[in-house]
Amino acid sequence: MTxxxxxxxxxxxxxxxxxxxxxxxxCIFVALSGGKDSGSALYTLTRYVEERGVECRLQPFxxxxxxxxxxxxxxxxxxxxxxxxxSLKVFHASDYGVDMERIAKLPRPICSSCGLVKRYLMNxxxxxxxxxxxxxxxxxxxxxxxxxxxLLGGNLEWSSKFVPKLPTRGxxxxxxxxxxxxxxxxxxxxxxxxxxxxxxxxxxxxxTYGCGVDRSKRMWLEVIDYISRRQRGFRRRMMTSIxxxxxxxxxxxxxxxxxxECRICGEPTxxxxxAFCRLLEAQRRVD
Ligand code: SF4
Ligand code: ZN
Numbered sequence: 001m002t003x004x005x006x007x008x009x010x011x012x013x014x015x016x017x018x019x020x021x022x023x024x025x026x027c028i029f030v031a032l033s034g035g036k037d038s039g040s041a042l043y044t045l046t047r048y049v050e051e052r053g054v055e056c057r058l059q060p061f062x063x064x065x066x067x068x069x070x071x072x073x074x075x076x077x078x079x080x081x082x083x084x085x086x087s088l089k090v091f092h093a094s095d096y097g098v099d100m101e102r103i104a105k106l107p108r109p110i111c112s113s114c115g116l117v118k119r120y121l122m123n124x125x126x127x128x129x130x131x132x133x134x135x136x137x138x139x140x141x142x143x144x145x146x147x148x149x150x151l152l153g154g155n156l157e158w159s160s161k162f163v164p165k166l167p168t169r170g171x172x173x174x175x176x177x178x179x180x181x182x183x184x185x186x187x188x189x190x191x192x193x194x195x196x197x198x199x200x201x202x203x204x205x206x207x208t209y210g211c212g213v214d215r216s217k218r219m220w221l222e223v224i225d226y227i228s229r230r231q232r233g234f235r236r237r238m239m240t241s242i243x244x245x246x247x248x249x250x251x252x253x254x255x256x257x258x259x260x261e262c263r264i265c266g267e268p269t270x271x272x273x274x275a276f277c278r279l280l281e282a283q284r285r286v287d
Contacts, residue, residue: 008190012044012178013051019164021135021176022048026056028176029126030135032088033062034076034199035211036191037137041178043196045135046084048178059131061089063121065114066100069203079197091125093117102286103279110206111214113279120276124267127173139179139187140235145220147242160249162242170259171268180243183228183235184221 016022022045030042042060049058062077064070074090081088093100103113126134143162150158164181168174179187191198202211209218228234261267262274269275 002193004189005193008182008186009044009047011181012040013048015164015181016045016048016178019176019180021133021165021178022054022056024055026054026132027130028056028058028133028135029129029131030058030060031063031122031137032060032077032080033137033211034073034080035137036188036196036198037139037179037184039080039137039196039198040187040190041135041137042080042084042086043191043194044178046086058086059089059126059129060084060086061091061126063118063125064090064092065117066092066094066098067204069205072203073199076197076199083195083197089129091121093121096121097280097283099283102283104206105286106279106282111212114206115212116275116279120267120274123171123173127171131173132168133174133176135176135178137179137187138177139182139184140239141183141221141224143180143242144224144235144238145217147238148220149216156245157249157253159242160246160253162246164243169268171261171266172259181236181239183224185225 022028028045030038030045032038032042042058045058048054049056060077060081062074064074077090078088098117100110100114100117103117104110106113122134122136147159147162150156164177166175182190190196204211207213209215213221224235259268260270260272262269262277263272264277265274267274267276
């Protein structure tokens with residue numbers, strides 16, 4: 001094994017162990033998008049569970065959004081699960097009333113609607129199938145970008161959930177982020193080195209700089225890359241500070257308000273009707 005691969009695995013496994021992301025008896029649903037990040041999250045979790053002999057279940061799953069290119073994405077995700085000897089669960093957003101073609105015609109950014117659909121189904125479907133945790137491929141660069149955006153926007157408290165593990169809260173399934181201390185480029189290199197199948201280009205026609213990446217995120221990613229090439233340990237130190245800040249913020253402002261349940265679908269929401277049901281309602285009104 002190369003020095004890089006060893007260091008990468010050591011960092012991720014240390015994160016899993018230190019923050020108890022995997023515990024005996026867990027049923028962890030791992031969300032796969034076909035990319036290097038979620039694929040690396042599944043790979044490292046699988047290796048961790050095998051090496052430590054943890055009695056738990058890892059269940060990779062994918063949400064097929066119903067775009068014309070979604071079939072190709074699903075094939076790659078199938079290859080990833082097969083590569084690791086796991087069976088995949090695929091859910092179709094259309095089975096839950098989603099029509100991305102109609103949603104694309106709404107006067108709101110398509111990536112924001114797409115993200116909303118994914119977040120909603122990624123919470124609801126695994127939970128209904130008995131998941132104890134949801135694992136995602138969110139990594140250090142994602143959190144650092146959001147942190148800077150929140151800081152500059154005067155919304156520092158929005159960073160209060162930037163931690164490797166969020167506990168289950170009512171119907172809100174607990175989240176684990178094994179890649180919390182590694183960046184996107186490291187995930188790409190790791191996936192390449194271990195031969196993990198993954199999408200190398202963006203298939204979505206709505207993607208400008210990458211799936212869900214806008215101009216400002218692109219700029220921040222370049223800044224992070226610039227600094228980390230000149231300052232060793234930048235990502236790790238940033239993430240340690242962001243995590244400490246998040247812990248302080250959530251201690252100072254504990255979530256006292258219980259989450260309500262959507263009047264239509266029963267899923268968690270802060271209002272009367274959840275954003276997903278409101279999106280479906282708007283979609284119905286599209287000609
Ligand atoms: Fe969805 Fe990604 Fe396409 Fe945006 S770029 S619409 S987030 S798949
Ligand atoms: Zn709802």
